[in-house]
Amino acid sequence: MTNSLFAASAADLTIERIRALAARPDQVESLTLEFKREYSKSLVTGIAAMANTYGGMILVGINDKVEVGVDRVVGVDAQETIDKIANACSEMLDPPWEPDFFTVPFDDGSGRSVIVIRIDPNVAPRPLLIDLRAPIRLSGRNSLADRDRLLRLAREEPSAGVLPRGQSVMAPRLNQDNAGEATEDFILRTGINLPMGEAGAWRPLSERTVSALAQALDRSSFRDALETLGHGSFSQATGFRQLGHNRSRTARLVFQAISRAPVSDPVEAVVTVNLPEPYGSTSTGLMASITFDVIARVRRYADSIKAEQDYRYPVPNLADLLDGLLRTLADPLVVTEIARIADIDTALVSQPRELHLLTDGHVRSLLHPEGLQEIPDAGASFGGTFRANPALDLRVAAERQEQVDDWIRQLGLDAGLTGMEARIERYRAKNKSTA
Structure with missing residues (x-):
């Protein structure tokens, strides 16, 4: 996932970095990123969809559309918003499940914050259902899994590793000539x-x-x-x-x-x-x-x-x-x-x-x-x-x-x-x- 905020520590989640992300002209909603101005039930659908696909991140308190002269980062009341999301996850998701929530406060004393929701598909109990259906994430929008996709989600191993969190690669070896001497610096x-x-x-x-x-x-x-x-x-x-x-x-x-x-x-x-x-x-x-x-x-x-x-x-x-x-x-x-x-x-x-x-x-x-x-x-x-x-x-x-x-x-x-x-x-x- 190219968005570095997904892997950042809590200390590295600052309002400056979020504003910089929202200000990028090429940073639009995608397969693994969604913006929400405030809480809505569709937000929980987005959580389930990302969990059933490749995971991702939902930022609450950011307008999903860019308007000239309008600040895209508007913020929300953190505790009230998290309570609503957590309650909805418990009531709407089958089985009930909560992703990780991070509160990133504004630095202007307004008391408002951006809520960063991280959805890791490797720990979610896939498939996550809403009304006996499995939402999935497409590029910039949510959809529903067909029968074949739902069966594959149900049959997969718990640690299938949908989206790699670690990017380890095998260490190289120096080549050798016929005498066994290395041929590279x-x-x-x-x-x-x-x-x-x-x-x-x-x-x-x-x-x-x-x-x-x-x-x-x-x-x-x-x-x-x-x-x-x-x-x-x-x-x-x-x-x-x-x-x-x-x-x-x-x-x-x-x-x-x-x-x-x-x-x-x-x-x-x-x-x-x-x-x-x-x-x-x-x-x-x-x-x-x-x-x-x-x-x-x-x-x-x-x-x-x-x-x-x-x-x-x-x-x-x-x-x-x-x-x-x-x-x-x-x-x-x-x-x-x-x-x-x-x-x-x-x-x-x-x-x-x-x-x-x-x-x-x-x-x-x-x-x-x-x-x-x-x-x-x-x-x-x-x-x-x-x-x-x-x-x-x-x-x-x-x-x-x-x-x-x-x-x-x-x-x-x-x-x-x-x-x-x-x-x-x-x-x-x-x-x-x-x-």
């Missing part, structure tokens, strides 16, 4: 898991959708980030294209640098789409996965051309790589193509929440030492797993930068280095002054 991996739509669960990948994803990747900021990482080690690249293991439910899109040196691919990126095999499965929670791998060999490239100095990766280049990677995974064009492949609403394309880094050698030996100092006897680090703050919206430049800086600081501390925080602050200040 490092591999960086992130990715997302996706629920599957009904058509996506059975149909094979189409050449058209895979090609459209490749084109979206080529037009994204990912290419610029890869070129920055290359640090002049190549002048041309292939662009993303199908290469290697591609099957009816697996697509592998590869970007490769072009170099005449013995190390022909100083930088490589691999985007892998894996759709689940539906045959023989009775689960209603089939999941797809998309992984983004960045493979760096710039140091090996420098060694192969007998560079005068031992090459080390500048910290700003790594920051730009992480920013470009996260920006690409939140890019509307890329998200649209990913959603099309899985046959789901774009609202269900989650933002990446985990990053893996695996290095050949100590991390501190790969980093340019400018501004950094080693901590004596700190031990070695060969990468690690980096968790994202679920309260950050990676579509927003400032919040994406906050996430990148947190990861860079963690990288330095795990490597036994001090000065990383000051180093990244100087880089940000320099960029700001030249912007």
Whole structure:
């Protein structure tokens, strides 16, 4: 789910963030988001519909329509509204069930608040019925489940995992040559898991959708980030294209640098789409996965051309790589193509929440030492797993930068280095002054 408020902690649910969400021109009601000005019985229908589908969030105290000159965030009396919703859930829902309620007060002393209702389908007693019918959520509206959909809801396992709350991806492995030596400086991996739509669960990948994803990747900021990482080690690249293991439910899109040196691919990126095999499965929670791998060999490239100095990766280049990677995974064009492949609403394309880094050698030996100092006897680090703050919206430049800086600081501390925080602050200040 792209809306970061769904995963935010209670402390991160502020009226400023809600106002920013409501003010976004592209933030309309969707498969997983609904706005309500005040309590009504249809609100309970919305709770049941989201619980029976992919879950989501209902914000009470916000106009669902934008009108010029009218504040969209109007607020409600929190306790009175929650009491009405809770009573209606007990009376209308079969079986009775309550989602999570969070009160976000205004900061103007008015006593009004926005109520955030989170509906997690993984804990709801599905199917939730109203008058012996099961509401379901479509894009921006509610409907009713047909007989087949109702039967599948009734038969599913309690922990089917409708919408993934964690976005864990499998850690990468360094490739090795015939002598057992690693062939890369490092591999960086992130990715997302996706629920599957009904058509996506059975149909094979189409050449058209895979090609459209490749084109979206080529037009994204990912290419610029890869070129920055290359640090002049190549002048041309292939662009993303199908290469290697591609099957009816697996697509592998590869970007490769072009170099005449013995190390022909100083930088490589691999985007892998894996759709689940539906045959023989009775689960209603089939999941797809998309992984983004960045493979760096710039140091090996420098060694192969007998560079005068031992090459080390500048910290700003790594920051730009992480920013470009996260920006690409939140890019509307890329998200649209990913959603099309899985046959789901774009609202269900989650933002990446985990990053893996695996290095050949100590991390501190790969980093340019400018501004950094080693901590004596700190031990070695060969990468690690980096968790994202679920309260950050990676579509927003400032919040994406906050996430990148947190990861860079963690990288330095795990490597036994001090000065990383000051180093990244100087880089940000320099960029700001030249912007």
